[in-house]
Amino acid sequence: MINMKEKNNSKGRTSVFVKLILNGVVTVVFASILALSYNSFSGRGISLKGNWSGKTLSDSLIVPYSYQEGDPQAISISEAMMEFQAPHTIFLDARSDFDYKQGHIKGALNLPFEEFDGFYPEVASKLPKDKTIIAYCDGTECELSLFLTRILREEGYQDLKIFFGGWAEWVEADLPIGKGEEP
Amino acid sequence: MWKGFKKIINNRYTILVFRLILGGIFIYASLDKIAYPEQFAKIVYNYKILPHSLINIFAIILPWIELLCGIFVIIGIFVESSSAILSMFLVVFIIALSVNFLRGLDINCGCFSTDPKGKEEGAILLIRDFILVAIGLQIFVNSLKKIAPDK
Numbered sequence: 559m560i561n562m563k564e565k566n567n568s569k570g571r572t573s574v575f576v577k578l579i580l581n582g583v584v585t586v587v588f589a590s591i592l593a594l595s596y597n598s599f600s601g602r603g604i605s606l607k608g609n610w611s612g613k614t615l616s617d618s619l620i621v622p623y624s625y626q627e628g629d630p631q632a633i634s635i636s637e638a639m640m641e642f643q644a645p646h647t648i649f650l651d652a653r654s655d656f657d658y659k660q661g662h663i664k665g666a667l668n669l670p671f672e673e674f675d676g677f678y679p680e681v682a683s684k685l686p687k688d689k690t691i692i693a694y695c696d697g698t699e700c701e702l703s704l705f706l707t708r709i710l711r712e713e714g715y716q717d718l719k720i721f722f723g724g725w726a727e728w729v730e731a732d733l734p735i736g737k738g739e740e741p
Numbered sequence: 742m743w744k745g746f747k748k749i750i751n752n753r754y755t756i757l758v759f760r761l762i763l764g765g766i767f768i769y770a771s772l773d774k775i776a777y778p779e780q781f782a783k784i785v786y787n788y789k790i791l792p793h794s795l796i797n798i799f800a801i802i803l804p805w806i807e808l809l810c811g812i813f814v815i816i817g818i819f820v821e822s823s824s825a826i827l828s829m830f831l832v833v834f835i836i837a838l839s840v841n842f843l844r845g846l847d848i849n850c851g852c853f854s855t856d857p858k859g860k861e862e863g864a865i866l867l868i869r870d871f872i873l874v875a876i877g878l879q880i881f882v883n884s885l886k887k888i889a890p891d892k
Contacts, residue, residue: 574888581822585809593805597778604778604801610786610793623786672844 612698621722622701630707630718633692635731638721641692642733648685652695652702653725662725663694664734665741671695671702674709682713690717697726756883759876760814760824766873767811767827770853774804777855784851788837789844806830814880821884828877835870838863 597603612620621632633641641647642663649666651658655677658668669681685691691710693703700722707718729735749755774781782800785791791799807830810823838850842863850866 574885577888578822578825578885581819582826585813585819585822585826586806589805589809590802592809593802596775596805597801602776602778604782604797606798606801607794608782608797610796623783 619722620698621720622699622704624701625704625722629704630693630711630720633719633721635721635723635727638692638694638723638728639731639733641690641719644690646688647690647692649721650685650691650693650703650706651725652693652706653700657696657725659738661729661735661737662741663728664736666694666736667741669706671706671709674706678713685715687715688717690719691715692719692721694721694724694728697724698722700724750879751883756880759880760817760820763824763827763873763876763880764811764813764815767807767814771804771808771811773854774800774851775808778804780855781851784855787851788841790837790840803830821881821888824877824880824884828874828881831870831874831877835867835874838866838870 610623612622613625614620615632619632619634625632642649642665649663651662651666651668652671653662653668654670654672655668658666658670662668667681667684669677669685691707693707693710695702703720703722703724707715707720710718778797778800781804782797785796785800786793806826810826813819813823814827834850834852850863852866
């Protein structure tokens with residue numbers, strides 16, 4: 559008797575579970591159909607697959623999608639090379655210290671965006687506010703340099719630029735690099 | 742004390758109020774996202790969690806699931822699965838918000854508005870989401886009792 563009851567109960571539980579999943583799937587499918595139809599008929603519809611890898615500014619300068627008006631000036635590799643030779647410029651590597659030690663733009667200081675609070679007190683002493691600071695990270699899709707300059711601006715730095723081509727373009731162009739902890 | 746609390750949260754009128762709150766909030770939250778899919782996609786992008794190829798399709802479909810489940814929870818169709826879906830969403834939102842909080846990204850949550858200036862305090866958002874999860878789960882458990890076989 560008891561066995562029968564248990565059996566019925568477990569059967570019941572299975573059917574509840576199946577019903578639950580089925581109703582959920584029906585809802586999601588129905589919502590998807592509505593969503594896709596609305597998206598194709600409404601004036602504000604967007605393409606199903608967007609281009610989120612970057613946007614092109616003037617003269618084929620590619621910046622991450624999150625780069626906005628009012629953010630520090632983005633510079634190309636040729637401008638970065640000119641800045642590299644200027645005496646008032648400091649390059650700032652926003653990547654992790656591990657990446658930095660593997661290789662970085664010669665003379666660059668390391669201020670990892672993701673460990674800003676830990677690194678900043680020490681780096682700040684080598685980073686006068688009247689210098690031009692060029693932040694960079696991996697390459698076009700990397701936003702660490704952008705986020706870093708946004709914080710630095712709050713810290714009172716004003717002459718900030720971002721070299722979005724970053725480490726990838728620098729290496730590709732065979733420009734001077736440093737390795738290990740030495741800038 | 743505990744018995745009294747249980748009695749209150751299992752009261753049918755309390756459940757009805759819960760359903761109105763959860764459903765209402767999700768319906769309200771979906772409308773702006775449905776109206777401005779491009780802005781919402783940007784917010785999804787800013788969370789930096791989904792691969793780029795999935796951002797748009799997610800931004801198109803998610804608000805409609807919110808809307809439909811919100812309506813279902815209120816009018817009493819598929820209450821158990823809809824409240825389960827909404828609770829799951831809330832858990833995912835909590836995880837996404839926490840991840841970005843830990844990463845130190847200062848982003849617009851995109852909860853109710855796609856306006857980039859509509860920033861809300863992270864801690865308040867998390868508390869609100871936790872309360873809503875509790876409400877969602879209570880609706881879910883209560884509605885399951887109705888479709889479950891007799892004990």
